Amino acid sequence: MGIYIYQAGYHPAILMYHQITEENAKTSALVVDPFYFEKQMQFLKEHHYNVLPLEEFIAQLKTRKRLPFKTVTLTLDDGNLDNYTNAYPILKKYNLPATIFLVTNWIEKPHFLTWKQIQEMEQNNIRFGNHTLHHAHLPSLSFEEAKKEIIENKIVLNTHLQHPLPIVCYPFGGYTVSIQNFLKENGYLAALATSSDGFSALDDLYALRRVRISKSSNSLFIFWIETSGYYGWIRQMQKKLKKWKKSWKKS
């Protein structure tokens, strides 16, 4: 038929983590307690999820064939030190691949990763992508400055890593069409945004949406929904329901 119809709302999830630490795990939406992180990784393993490295996940999305059910990929943003001290031992224990997005200006600073740790992780299934030089909100910059944030970060990654990923993760999820076009024209494979609203992995390879894992995901039932591939579809339905309810009240 030529036209490919993606199976009824199924969009395999790109999971988004930031910090994995006990500190602030109860208050910050960007922190997951290592105890629950381990429960989540164990859940993926025990339930035979297809946990793909990000580059493979993207390569498969590009073929536009349906990815198997229970496919997910793991990402962690910012390069916090706890990614090495807390997340990495757990990922290694369950033999799961993950991608960490680095802000190279933060590397070697207190509470962030060192190059030695990064290189060790790279030997063991962890890949690293581009999160700009200064964690810049790209739409607030001139196009030239935005490009510089991406290009210069890439140069630093290339000098320290064996397999840096040509994948950008937009800080704060911020991007513009010209930045997307720049990435498309310059050999980047894809780019990741943040929001899970209207999540559709196939919408746009240069603004792939992710599912944020936060303390509500401590419940494995919630985590199961978030990793199901139907989370975005459920969120959209919830929104529609809200709208309908409002319009009924008005009429």
Ligand SMILES: [Zn+2]
């Ligand atoms: Zn970030």
